[in-house]
Amino acid sequence: MRRTNVMRVVASVLAVGLAVSACGEPPPEEQDAGGEGGKEFVGCMVTDQGGPDDKSFNETSYKGLQDAEKDGAISEVKIAESNADSDYKPNVEEMVAGDCGMIVTVGFLLAEATQAAAEANPEEKFAIVDFLYTDPDTFEPVEIDNVKPLVFNTHEAAFLAGYLAAGQSETGKVATWGGLKIPTVTIFMDGFADGVAHYNKEKDKDVEVLGWDKKSQDGQFVGDFSNSNKAKQISDNLLSAGADIIMPVAGPIGEQAAVAAKDAGDASVIWVDTDGYESLTKYQDVILTSVEKGMDVAVQEATTAAAEDSFSNEPFVGTLENEGVSISPYHDFEDKVDDGLKQEVEDLKQQIIDGELKVESDAAF
Amino acid sequence: MTAPTVDTVVVEPETEQARVLARSWGPSVAFGVFGLVALVFFGILPPNGRETRFGLSTASDAFRFDPIGVPSKIAAIALAIVCLGIAVYAAVLTSRPRRVPLWLPITFGIAFVMSFLSWAVAGNTLSLPVVLKGTIALAVPYIFGALCGMLGERTGVINIAIDGQLLAGAFLSGVVASLASNLWIGLIAAPVAGVLVAWLLAVFSIKYVVNQIIVGVVLNVLVYGVTNFLYGRLLGPMKDTWNAPGKFAEYHVPLLSDIPVAGPVLFKQTVVVYLMYLAVVLVHIALFRTRWGLRVRAVGEHPEAADTAGIRVNVVRFRNVLLGGAVAGLGGAYFTLGSSGVFSKEMTAGAGFIALAAMIMGRWTPVGAVFAALLFGFADNLQSMLGIMRFGIPSELMQMAPYLLTIFAVAGLVGRIRPPASNGQPYIKS
Numbered sequence: 001m002r003r004t005n006v007m008r009v010v011a012s013v014l015a016v017g018l019a020v021s022a023c024g025e026p027p028p029e030e031q032d033a034g035g036e037g038g039k040e041f042v043g044c045m046v047t048d049q050g051g052p053d054d055k056s057f058n059e060t061s062y063k064g065l066q067d068a069e070k071d072g073a074i075s076e077v078k079i080a081e082s083n084a085d086s087d088y089k090p091n092v093e094e095m096v097a098g099d100c101g102m103i104v105t106v107g108f109l110l111a112e113a114t115q116a117a118a119e120a121n122p123e124e125k126f127a128i129v130d131f132l133y134t135d136p137d138t139f140e141p142v143e144i145d146n147v148k149p150l151v152f153n154t155h156e157a158a159f160l161a162g163y164l165a166a167g168q169s170e171t172g173k174v175a176t177w178g179g180l181k182i183p184t185v186t187i188f189m190d191g192f193a194d195g196v197a198h199y200n201k202e203k204d205k206d207v208e209v210l211g212w213d214k215k216s217q218d219g220q221f222v223g224d225f226s227n228s229n230k231a232k233q234i235s236d237n238l239l240s241a242g243a244d245i246i247m248p249v250a251g252p253i254g255e256q257a258a259v260a261a262k263d264a265g266d267a268s269v270i271w272v273d274t275d276g277y278e279s280l281t282k283y284q285d286v287i288l289t290s291v292e293k294g295m296d297v298a299v300q301e302a303t304t305a306a307a308e309d310s311f312s313n314e315p316f317v318g319t320l321e322n323e324g325v326s327i328s329p330y331h332d333f334e335d336k337v338d339d340g341l342k343q344e345v346e347d348l349k350q351q352i353i354d355g356e357l358k359v360e361s362d363a364a365f
Numbered sequence: 366m367t368a369p370t371v372d373t374v375v376v377e378p379e380t381e382q383a384r385v386l387a388r389s390w391g392p393s394v395a396f397g398v399f400g401l402v403a404l405v406f407f408g409i410l411p412p413n414g415r416e417t418r419f420g421l422s423t424a425s426d427a428f429r430f431d432p433i434g435v436p437s438k439i440a441a442i443a444l445a446i447v448c449l450g451i452a453v454y455a456a457v458l459t460s461r462p463r464r465v466p467l468w469l470p471i472t473f474g475i476a477f478v479m480s481f482l483s484w485a486v487a488g489n490t491l492s493l494p495v496v497l498k499g500t501i502a503l504a505v506p507y508i509f510g511a512l513c514g515m516l517g518e519r520t521g522v523i524n525i526a527i528d529g530q531l532l533a534g535a536f537l538s539g540v541v542a543s544l545a546s547n548l549w550i551g552l553i554a555a556p557v558a559g560v561l562v563a564w565l566l567a568v569f570s571i572k573y574v575v576n577q578i579i580v581g582v583v584l585n586v587l588v589y590g591v592t593n594f595l596y597g598r599l600l601g602p603m604k605d606t607w608n609a610p611g612k613f614a615e616y617h618v619p620l621l622s623d624i625p626v627a628g629p630v631l632f633k634q635t636v637v638v639y640l641m642y643l644a645v646v647l648v649h650i651a652l653f654r655t656r657w658g659l660r661v662r663a664v665g666e667h668p669e670a671a672d673t674a675g676i677r678v679n680v681v682r683f684r685n686v687l688l689g690g691a692v693a694g695l696g697g698a699y700f701t702l703g704s705s706g707v708f709s710k711e712m713t714a715g716a717g718f719i720a721l722a723a724m725i726m727g728r729w730t731p732v733g734a735v736f737a738a739l740l741f742g743f744a745d746n747l748q749s750m751l752g753i754m755r756f757g758i759p760s761e762l763m764q765m766a767p768y769l770l771t772i773f774a775v776a777g778l779v780g781r782i783r784p785p786a787s788n789g790q791p792y793i794k795s
Contacts, residue, residue, distance in 0.1 A: 051593070051710065053601025083593055181760065210753050220752050223764050227714035228705040229506065233499050234749050240423070240495045241753050252709050259612075259706055282609065 041074040041307040044100035046091045048107040050225060051081045055279040056251040056272070057295055061106045061129050064299025073304040074101065088113040096121050102306040104129065104299055108184050118147045125311050127302045129295055130184045132315055132365055143313055150298040152318035154184075154272075155191030155361040156352050157291045157325040158247075160345050161270050162195020164289060164327070165245040166207040167341040168268075175210040175243035177220035177234050177257075179250030183363035188249045188272055188291060190214050190361035198348075210243050217362065228253045235260035239267055245288060247272065258283035268333070275328040288337075290328040294318055317365050321353045392465050396452035396473055400445055403477055407484035408442035417483045420492035427623040437487035444480035448473060467728070471736050478743070489754050496743070496750055497630040501638065502704060504735075504742030506531055506713065508641055509696020510720025511727065511734035512648050513559075516689035518729060519652060520682045521665045521787035525581025526566050528717025529588035530690050533558035534697020536592045539708035540600070542610035542701070551610055552636070552698050559694020560687050562588060567686040571679050574791040589711055596710050612706035613637065637695075637703035644692055649731040661685060665785035668792040678792045693717070719767070728782060741767045 043065045047058040065077045078098065080091040092113045095103045104127045105114040111131045118126050126147040133142040133149065165174040176192050178185040189212040196209050211234075212219035220238070222230045231253040238246055239260055246261060247270040248254035254271065258280055261267035271280065271290035280287065298316050305311055318324015327345075330337050351357040417440060418432040451473045455465050482491060510527045517524040524530075537558035542551025562584055570577040600608040616639070618632040652658040660681060663671040668678045701708050719741055726740075727733025748763040 049710075051597055051601070053597060081597060083589070213755060216757075218752075218760050220749060221760050221764070224714060226709060226711045228707075228709050228712045229503060229700060229716075230714070230745070232704050233502055233746060236502075237495065237499060237746070237749050237753060240492065241750075253712075255707060255709075256705060281605070 040076075041101040042076045042078060042099055043068055043074040043102050043104070043303045043307075044078040044095045044098065045080070045104045045106065046088070046095060046110060046113075047079065047081045048088075048109045049082055049084070050107075050251045051083075052079055054225075054252045056254070056274065057130065057293065058106050058251075059279075060274055060293070060295040061104065061299050064296035065104065065303060067296060067300045068303045068307070071300075071304070073300075073307050082110075085109070089116070092117045096124055101125065102127065102303050102311075104303065107131070108182050114147060115144060118144050122146055125306050127299065127306075129299065141315070145313055148302055148311065148313050149315040150295065150302060150318075151315060151365045152293045152295070152298075152325050153187075153320075153364050154291065154293055154318075154325050155187045155194070155364055156320045156359050157293075157327050158188045158191025158272075159195040159198070159352070159359045160320075160327050160348055161247060161289060161291050162192035162197075162209075163199045163348060164195070164337070164341065164345050165192070165247070165270060166196040166199035166205070167203075167344070168288065168337060169207055169243075169245050170266075171242050171244045172206065173208045173210055173242040174245045174247075175220075175238040175241075176247040176249065177211045177222070177231075177238065178248075179222050179225040179253065181218075181221050185249045186212075186217065187361050187363035188247070189219065190363065191291075191359060192247055192270075194359055194361075210238050210241055211246075222250060222253065225251045225253060228256050231256035232260055236263075239264045244268070245270065247291070255280060255283070258286055261286045271328075277328065277331040285332055287331065288333050289330055292326050292328055294324045294326070298324060315365070319353075320349055390456075390459055392470065393452055393456035393459055396448065396455050399473075399477055400448035400452050403445035403448050403480040404442065407480050408438060408445050411438060411441070411484055411487065413438050415487040417486045417488075418490040419482075419486075420490055421494070421626050423492065423494050423629065426494070426625075426629050428625050430625065432490050432492075435483065437483050440483040441480045444476050444483065447476040448480065451476070467730075467733055474736075474740060482747075485751055485756055486754070491750065491754075494626055494629050496746060497626075498633075499746035499750070500739055500742040501630065501634070502742070503745050504738040505638055505641055505699045505703070506696050506716040507720045507723045507738035507741055508645065508735055509699065510693055510717050511724040511738055512644055512731060513689035513693035513696070514721050514724040515652075515729055515731065515734060516648065516685045516692065517682075518724070518788050519661050519665045519785055520685045521668060521785055521790060521792070522567075522570055522682050522686050523577045523581065523789045524563075524566060524686065524689060525578050525721070526562055526584035526588075526717075527693055527720050528713050528715060529585040530559040530562045530693035531697040531700070531717050531720075532592055532711065532713045533562050533588050534694030535700040535712060536595070536697070536708055537694075538698040539610045539701035540607055543607055548611065548613055548702055551702055552695075555698035555702075556691035556694040559690040559692070559697065561690075563687050563690020563693075566690070567683045571682050571686070571791065574793065577789055577791075585717075592708075593710055596708070600708060608708050610701055610706065610708075612702050612704065635703045637699045640695060641699075644695070645731050645735055648692075652731070662785070664792075665787055668787050668790075672792075672794065678794075682792070725782060725784075729785065740770065744770050 045062060045065055050056060050058040052058050052062040068074050069077050082088050082091050088110050096117050102125045106129045108131050114126055114128050127150055128147055129150045131149055132151050135142050176189050193209045193212055193214040196207050200207055220234050235246060235257040244267045246257045248257035249272050258269045261269050268286045268288040270288050273293050275292060276287040276290045277284050352359060415437040416434045417437045418434045420432040421430040455469060458465055510531055513527050514524050534555040538551040538555035541554035542548050565584055566580055569575045569580045613635040615633050615635055622628045622632040660676050664678050664681045672678050700712050723737040724734050726737035744767040748766050752760055
């Protein structure tokens, strides 16, 4: 008799444990329709492990859906957060089973799950942020009829940031590090390194990039997007090796670069994905600028188009030209950055837009 | 792993003790192999004429020194010979037969690593204070976690939930410090979180005799789930209220922090690290020098005997698991209040599991676990520092280094590893 009670207690605790962990996040959030009189159209999103509060690309993509709702283009927003690699497939399938008009999956890591679901459900419409399907043999882009890729040539904006950093550095060393070595991370680092190299060529200087070697495609990586202790340590190591400007490309744990820069006192940070001045309010005084990726605009446009029955599977490629990527205002550094340097950055931007200057990356689209 | 063998062709008659101490040639063989690797690959093969410089101070230290330069090849060979000497000494000890003392693998490890560095850093400067300080920063959670695991396993309760306890401590200390705008209140909250998780572990594994490993795994998953959920609902959206604890400033211990090299490394730290020093010393003394420790070990080795002697086995176990939880919870505060100043999702990143390995590698002793944890921290930090110097090994491979090191170390260097005899077995009074 006692035994069965015990087993019941144990079983219930295990069940709670598994249940809580399995969701990790409550079932898809349902929000009231923002736009009145708009037609019924549910915009759905599956995030990767960063979650919708990562102050980075998940959050920005989610904002795109919310903006679409505010505009009245869609009537409802649903989101499923993934807490482990094993969540991707079930989360996408759950959305397919729901009444989603459009399913936006966020990130490279969801590519496989999205492709599988899209092929199994040709009627459903998908958009994937940060991923372009390619043929594994020829590396040529592959189109899937019901998936719209939303990708960004982030290296164009990172190039400007690298040039700026090189001009702004007093130690002659600038640094970058990443969370995982995946194309959407290294594209920032490639652009940054090229920007520094361009500065060196133009000014006949020798500013060094620590933490990333474009040629060998290797550098400093935490190994995940959650180990903040390691992230802090890498930032400290780069600072003590002489760098005074760091660009972390690691979603939420990138914040540790700002922590380290503030500890060091005379260093600054280039944030990525969003304007760090707005998302990292505690570290505004060390944020030189940010390399922004307009995922919100891309998601909003794609979703709105789908709601208006004008869905296309043609990839959206964000560039400096269409303002899909950009660098943020200097905010607190407005007075600290030389006017001449600001002008040079502006000129470079124009040259890239006009095609006079080619910026390249293996990870570009 | 080399199976323990009893040598039967010894001339002198074996003593009773010798028969009990089954001989293991593992350490001497491993020392020898690694010593030869060092000699050939770090010493003999690389080109001659390069210099390795070791920085001894940073700009903020009281005493500043110029970096010391040593000829890479000669230094690497000399250190490799030290390694081989240790291998021979270990072989002599084993043939006697006597136990290989703990300081031997530690000395070997240091000599081997220095030999490696003489080669890897050739032509560059490596700042020792920076490497070592980073080593400690990365090792702190491992040490707290290993102490937690040890307190449980010394009484026979396996604790797989260390990672969950660290994460719970990190979470609660961050949230409480943020809400109270006071770091010290947060620091007090940290052990409470660890104890709560430990209480669940103790209730299920001791009272209800559920498989300890299964309970531990489920508790980890539970803590990940709960913290992720609350992060998504509170800490993320309302960051300034819930998740802005800030962090402790470093406290420079007068005089001690002025000691060259070791001073800045050990005594320019935050309060969490000083608490860790204290915890290591206390656990060591308590386990091996007090009556309490004797009882704890008796319960872990032979619960029936302990019971017969009047020790309440399950009470001792229950208390120790809770105590371990408090230690791990406190260690969790290092993530938020000691290092990052902010809580992020699953920020322990598996530190609790590495702590478990450090505990095993340190043979269930606090001192051994500290060195094992430092070894992991060192390998991890070195990987980053060598990467910055463009040391030509791919970063993915370098990231494996700490884990490879664990496998080698556990397989050979530390010798025969014997857990407490009743580890993992529930005690049911018949």
